[in-house]
Amino acid sequence: MSYEKGINMIEDIKQDAEERMDKSLLSLDAAFARIRTGRAHPSLLDGISVNYYGSDTPLNQLANITVEDARTLVISPWEKPIIPEVERAILKSNLGLNPSTSSDKIRLPMPPLTEENRRDLTKVAKAEAEHARVAIRNIRRDANSDLKDYLKEKEITEDEQRRGEDLVQKLTDAKVKQIDSALDAKEADLMEF
Numbered sequence: 001m002s003y004e005k006g007i008n009m010i011e012d013i014k015q016d017a018e019e020r021m022d023k024s025l026l027s028l029d030a031a032f033a034r035i036r037t038g039r040a041h042p043s044l045l046d047g048i049s050v051n052y053y054g055s056d057t058p059l060n061q062l063a064n065i066t067v068e069d070a071r072t073l074v075i076s077p078w079e080k081p082i083i084p085e086v087e088r089a090i091l092k093s094n095l096g097l098n099p100s101t102s103s104d105k106i107r108l109p110m111p112p113l114t115e116e117n118r119r120d121l122t123k124v125a126k127a128e129a130e131h132a133r134v135a136i137r138n139i140r141r142d143a144n145s146d147l148k149d150y151l152k153e154k155e156i157t158e159d160e161q162r163r164g165e166d167l168v169q170k171l172t173d174a175k176v177k178q179i180d181s182a183l184d185a186k187e188a189d190l191m192e193f
Contacts, residue, residue, distance in 0.1 A: 006156040010147070010164040017143040017168055021136050021175045028132040028179060032186050035121050035128070040073045040110050042066070050089045052082060059086065073108040080104055113190075121190050129183040133176055140172040 033043035042065040049056035059065070063077040063086065077083055086106060087099045099106045113121070147164045150156045156164070 006150075006160045009150055009156060010160060010167065013143050013146050013164060014167050014171060017139050018171055020139045021171065024132050024135040024139070025175065025178060025182075027135075028128060028182060031128040031131075032125060032182065035125055035186065035190070039070055040067050040108070042073065044095065045073070045075075045090075045093075045108075048089050048093050050082065050085050052085065059089065062086070068107065071110045071112075073110070075099075075106040075108065076104065077106070118190050122187050125183060125186045125190065129179050132179050136172055136175050136179070140168055143168045 030046070033041070034047055042060070045059050045065055048059040050059050050062055051057075052062055059075070062079070062082060063075045066074050066076070068074045075086060077086055083101060083104070083106060087101060090097055090099045090106075090108065096111065097108050098111075099108055101107075144165055147156070147161045147168075151158065151161045
């Protein structure tokens with residue numbers, strides 16, 4: 001068993017863990033984008049599907065979504081007959097938005113958030129961040145388990161295993177720090193008046 005082979009195995013485990021952790025961070029970003037702040041942002045409507053000729057289709061595939069001003073989104077459906085379906089989908093989405101239609105456009109004014117809403121949304125953001133932390137720790141556990149398996153099979157030495165675990169722990173710490181700073185930014189955004 002060569003020293004270089006052991007180093008390559010450790011690097012492969014670390015790289016796999018890092019890719020999986022980055023996917024968890026992307027998932028967290030997407031979850032944060034769906035949490036409504038007082039400002040208008042097209043990603044707010046990402047989870048909305050519209051009944052389009054009998055099949056559920058994402059809203060962003062049926063219409064152009066733009067920001068008119070800081071508190072208003074404008075939806076311009078590509079086909080005028082689907083406007084009532086778009087309105088229905090928005091009302092069913094539980095985002096607390098009331099669409100207002102004028103000819104071929106739907107305006108979505110963002111109601112200001114109450115203090116209670118802000119606290120509730122902050123709790124949701126914290127829960128999403130905790131899910132991401134748990135995912136990161138699970139990936140760390142998997143990587144450490146792989147290192148132990150390699151040690152059992154005598155593919156790496158104990159020193160290489162410890163070095164690998166240290167690398168994975170440093171990676172985990174860095175990703176958790178990214179989650180914490182993303183959460184801090186989201187909380188500040190939510191509590192801003």
